[in-house]
Amino acid sequence: MTTATMPKKKRQILPKEQRRQQLIEATIRCIARDGLGSITMHMVTQEAGLSLGIANLHFKTKDNLLKETLRSVAEEYHGGQIAIMEGHRTAGLADRLASLLAFQLGRGVTQRQKMAVWFAYxxxxxxxxxxxKIVSASDRMAALTLESLFTDIIEEGQYKDANPAEIAMGYSALIDGLHLALLVTPREISKRQAKAIARNFLHRAFPRHI
Known part of the structure; x- marks a missing residue:
């Protein structure tokens, strides 16, 4: 068969959501590498290996793409936390607490690329x-769920004078600080050390649960 008679390779047609996810993942890589302020639609489409027309079809504008990327990152992180805290109804409270800690400082969440994008936004x-608005809504939902989990733990463990709202606020601030330290000063703190620090905080608050 000669070149002239060879059939042309057709562009693979993928479902709409798969194309959108391709563009969001490419945006995440671009933000982590070049910074949020440098992002252009052309940069993202080159990273994704897609045409500018495809990006415009799915997101219309760069602002829409950036909003949906933030929403995707927030839903992945906070959605994962919430699923652990309230979704595992068959798991005991101690198991939920251990699973939450493992998730928050696990490999998936502490990827440098993901953390760089989160803090950029x-x-x-x-x-x-x-x-x-996007960040506040997702943060608030996760904070309320965490406070509810800590309330149940305090009741079950009969931890006198423990304030679930204050413990939840302190723990959330600690986790955010550990994420930032892992991103900015990775030579000074390891993921194992970060997990030990967070575990010690929880152990002081709930010694019979972790």
Whole structure:
């Protein structure tokens, strides 16, 4: 068969959601590498190996793409936490607490690429109300679920004078700080050390549960 008679290779047609996910994942890689302020649609489509027309078809504008990327990252992180905290109804409270810690400082969450993107959006949230709205909504839902979990643990363990709201706020701040330390100063703290620090915090609060 000559070149002239060879059939042309057809472009693979993928479902809409799969194409959208391709573009979101490419956006995550670009933000982690080049920073949020440098992102262009052309940059993302090159990274994804797709045409600009495909990106415009699915997201219309760069702002829409960036909003959906933030929403995807937030849902992955907070959705994972919430599923552990309230979704595993058959698991005991101690098991949920251990699973939550393993998730928050596990390999999936502490990938440098994911953490870089998360903190890039947090840095812009103050100046971009739309980012702040997305971040605040997901943060609030996770915070309420964490407080509810800690309330149940306090009741079960009969931890006197323990304030679930204060413990939840302190623990969330600690986890955020550990994530930032792992991103910015990875030579000074390992994931194992970060997990030990968080576990010690929980053990002091709930010694009979972890």
């Amino acid at each position: 947090y840095g812009e949230a103050g100046a971009r109300p739309v980012y702040q």
